[in-house]
Amino acid sequence: VVTGRPTALAALVLGIVAAATGGVASGQDVVGVYLTYPADPTTGMVVNWVNLYPQNTGTVWFRETGTDEWASAEAEHSQLAPSALQLRRVELGGLRPDRPYEFGIGSRPEGRDKGWRFRTMPARLERLVRFVSGGDMMHSREQLDRMNRQAARLEPDFALLGGDFAYANGVAAMRWVDWLGSWSSAALARDRRLIPIVPAIGNHEVRGGYGGEIPKDAPYYYGLFVRPGGRSYHALDVGDYLSLVVLDSGHTEAIAGPQASWLAEALAAREARPYLFVAYHFPAYGTAKGPADGLAVDHPRSAEIREHWLPHLDRFGPTAVFEHDHHTFKRTHRLRGHRRDDENGLIFLGDGAWGVKTRPVPAAESAWWLAKAEARNHLWAIDLRPSAPPLARAFDEDGEIFDEVELVPVRPMPVPEGLPVAVPESEPELEPATAS
Ligand SMILES: [Fe+2]
Numbered sequence: 001v002v003t004g005r006p007t008a009l010a011a012l013v014l015g016i017v018a019a020a021t022g023g024v025a026s027g028q029d030v031v032g033v034y035l036t037y038p039a040d041p042t043t044g045m046v047v048n049w050v051n052l053y054p055q056n057t058g059t060v061w062f063r064e065t066g067t068d069e070w071a072s073a074e075a076e077h078s079q080l081a082p083s084a085l086q087l088r089r090v091e092l093g094g095l096r097p098d099r100p101y102e103f104g105i106g107s108r109p110e111g112r113d114k115g116w117r118f119r120t121m122p123a124r125l126e127r128l129v130r131f132v133s134g135g136d137m138m139h140s141r142e143q144l145d146r147m148n149r150q151a152a153r154l155e156p157d158f159a160l161l162g163g164d165f166a167y168a169n170g171v172a173a174m175r176w177v178d179w180l181g182s183w184s185s186a187a188l189a190r191d192r193r194l195i196p197i198v199p200a201i202g203n204h205e206v207r208g209g210y211g212g213e214i215p216k217d218a219p220y221y222y223g224l225f226v227r228p229g230g231r232s233y234h235a236l237d238v239g240d241y242l243s244l245v246v247l248d249s250g251h252t253e254a255i256a257g258p259q260a261s262w263l264a265e266a267l268a269a270r271e272a273r274p275y276l277f278v279a280y281h282f283p284a285y286g287t288a289k290g291p292a293d294g295l296a297v298d299h300p301r302s303a304e305i306r307e308h309w310l311p312h313l314d315r316f317g318p319t320a321v322f323e324h325d326h327h328t329f330k331r332t333h334r335l336r337g338h339r340r341d342d343e344n345g346l347i348f349l350g351d352g353a354w355g356v357k358t359r360p361v362p363a364a365e366s367a368w369w370l371a372k373a374e375a376r377n378h379l380w381a382i383d384l385r386p387s388a389p390p391l392a393r394a395f396d397e398d399g400e401i402f403d404e405v406e407l408v409p410v411r412p413m414p415v416p417e418g419l420p421v422a423v424p425e426s427e428p429e430l431e432p433a434t435a436s
Contacts, residue, residue, distance in 0.1 A: 032180020062103035083173035135162030135324030136352035143355035148186035163202020163281035249282035283323030324352025
């Protein structure tokens with residue numbers, strides 16, 4: 001027999017539950033909020049967040065900072081399967097370039113300590129544009145937090161992240177909970193500004209690491225970062241000055257075949273762009289993982305990347321190439337045709353040591369391709385400057401700059417036929433590789 005009183009109590013309890021999990025801003029239990037870019041990062045932003053409740057609001061309130069009028073947008077909702085985490089994603093468009101925006105989930109954020117901010121990219125390079133880059137991010141939450149805080153201190157426009165985010169291996173969703181929590185707190189820049197992510201996939205996003213099935217073996221990477229119909233390899237153009245080309249070094253897409261063909265087309269379409277950066281996870285010119293009887297460059301996967309990607313990179317001359325996975329710091333000499341070419345070669349920056357235990361680096365005399373290598377946690381910060389060449393600097397987690405190089409030539413191109421190619425005849429002299 002159901003009496004009136006328990007029913008009223010049940011209704012009251014249900015009401016409280018609804019208030020706690022419904023449209024109340026303070027009851028969102030946001031695991032993490034993060035930004036990714038739409039096709040045009042100068043006029044739009046994609047706001048993504050993860051929480052625990054299928055029934056929560058999907059409404060984002062936003063406005064340009066300093067204006068009065070709020071606008072709202074409704075996020076798409078999906079489950080970050082096979083976990084029970086809930087993902088929401090909304091693309092905000094029609095924004096003005098190089099402007100600050102503020103937003104809240106479920107309600108208008110009241111006060112500077114509420115909600116989050118973002119900034120659209122400038123359409124032209126009329127101010128310093130800075131991005132940070134690195135990968136191999138989270139052996140432990142503490143290590144991730146430390147380098148994320150350093151990233152935030154640099155106030156970058158965005159972060160180009162080269163894979164091995166959470167070491168979830170396509171399985172451990174709780175590691176993504178940690179990663180997202182750190183990114184939305186430790187990696188917050190001034191005024192609660194979130195740093196947009198340009199992601200590349202690594203082996204630790206994928207069950208088995210290599211040759212994974214899409215999206216089954218990398219459900220969280222694909223769920224969080226690849227929009228429906230999208231791919232792990234992609235290109236992004238920013239205004240009239242910058243392009244990013246991001247590749248999948250065999251984790252869910254083969255290195256050879258369609259991806260290599262796409263790379264050739266993507267680079268050809270960006271031949272005239274002032275600045276072009278390429279990023280992928282496993283290195284062509286690595287530091288710490290070689291076969292038992294060989295050097296890091298002898299790794300079969302490195303050789304495969306050089307065979308299928310390097311001819312295109314050599315032809316179109318990216319400003320720099322970011323590589324990861326080896327848990328070291330490295331800067332290569334300028335290389336072309338698998339030889340040192342100081343005038344016109346490509347430079348490779350790596351090797352993925354954002355928040356992981358580092359590995360020893362090879363002795364300088366054995367690694368002819370390396371200008372500098374250290375077993376040191378770091379991130380790269382790249383400054384695009386209106387009236388100077390781009391500057392690449394390596395920061396450790398305490399903010400110490402321990403390497404610095406101007407990226408000149410900005411677009412290294414093949415030497416025209418008939419001109420001498422600058423390749424040293426003897427083995428090049430090397431800076432000592434320190435192992436701090
Ligand atoms: Fe890796």
